Amino acid sequence: MGKLGIHSFVWTGGQTQGDLEMALEKTAEHGYRTIEFAYLRPELFDLDRLARKAQSLDVEIGVTMGLPAAKDVSSEDPERVAAGKAMLRDAVQAVRDIGGNKLGGILFSAHMKYDRQPSEDGWKNSVEAIAETAESAQEAGVDLVLEVVNRFETNLLNTTAQGLKFIEATGSDHVRLHLDTFHMNIEEANPAAAIRLAGDKVGYFHIGESNRGYLGDGTVDFGLIFDALLDIDYQRDIVFESFSSAVVDEGLSRACGIWRDTWTDSDPLAAHAKGFIERGMEEARRRRATNARA
Numbered sequence: 001m002g003k004l005g006i007h008s009f010v011w012t013g014g015q016t017q018g019d020l021e022m023a024l025e026k027t028a029e030h031g032y033r034t035i036e037f038a039y040l041r042p043e044l045f046d047l048d049r050l051a052r053k054a055q056s057l058d059v060e061i062g063v064t065m066g067l068p069a070a071k072d073v074s075s076e077d078p079e080r081v082a083a084g085k086a087m088l089r090d091a092v093q094a095v096r097d098i099g100g101n102k103l104g105g106i107l108f109s110a111h112m113k114y115d116r117q118p119s120e121d122g123w124k125n126s127v128e129a130i131a132e133t134a135e136s137a138q139e140a141g142v143d144l145v146l147e148v149v150n151r152f153e154t155n156l157l158n159t160t161a162q163g164l165k166f167i168e169a170t171g172s173d174h175v176r177l178h179l180d181t182f183h184m185n186i187e188e189a190n191p192a193a194a195i196r197l198a199g200d201k202v203g204y205f206h207i208g209e210s211n212r213g214y215l216g217d218g219t220v221d222f223g224l225i226f227d228a229l230l231d232i233d234y235q236r237d238i239v240f241e242s243f244s245s246a247v248v249d250e251g252l253s254r255a256c257g258i259w260r261d262t263w264t265d266s267d268p269l270a271a272h273a274k275g276f277i278e279r280g281m282e283e284a285r286r287r288r289a290t291n292a293r294a
């Protein structure tokens with residue numbers, strides 16, 4: 001597998017430069033080799049400084065985001081689509097400027113609960129916007145990954161099958177899927193089968209529990225997930241994602257519906273998740289070796 005990482009919201013809502021630097025330090029201290037920042041806004045932060053800090057700590061940076069309704073590229077309104085494309089373009093530049101390796105999340109629609117079906121024209125607008133973004137991302141050396149999320153956070157891509165159809169329509173080999181066990185647990189009839197279906201189109205992977213809290217406390221069957229990741233020979237990054245009302249970001253916490261605390265202390269949570277994922281992958285490797293001998 002690639003690098004094991006952690007979402008910055010385990011550490012901080014990330015309102016200041018100091019918050020993000022602390023998150024980088026905590027990530028390195030816990031032995032994670034990549035961090036995910038959300039909604040990275042170049043006007044608020046010194047990206048050069050963060051890039052140098054990450055490099056000195058040997059921590060890779062990935063960035064995820066969701067589009068706001070006014071910049072929804074899956075809209076039928078050309079102004080919104082144009083604004084969304086510009087935001088995606090800026091995001092690719094920000095990832096490049098911070099020395100990051102990927103842009104992911106809900107890049108293909110707004111991050112919100114829709115009250116209508118997606119339209120055919122909207123789907124086409126989104127495909128075109130992502131195809132265009134993929135070109136600039138490829139030039140910038142930034143991976144572009146689309147997060148398949150549950151029905152309450154987008155109306156466009158809720159399943160891996162929908163995601164695969166979408167990235168095929170972009171005609172770009174540079175676009176891959178960003179899968180997440182929390183979302184798959186809601187939408188996929190069989191999350192492990194969904195991982196195998198996506199195969200080498202999985203570009204990024206979020207490990208999250210069904211209640212977004214401690215791994216192992218919910219209903220996700222992680223053994224089956226780790227088996228599937230080995231089966232597709234997944235070599236890219238795996239990032240632990242967990243949210244609690246203990247760490248608040250006005251935008252993301254509301255869009256994700258984080259109304260209560262599943263934990264209050266970041267350090268034991270981060271340490272537990274790392275052990276859980278490493279042990280889980282090791283056990284999956286052992287099962288595989290045993291099966292190969294049988």
Ligand SMILES: [Mn+2]
Nearest residue numbers: 147180206241
């Ligand atoms: Mn996620």
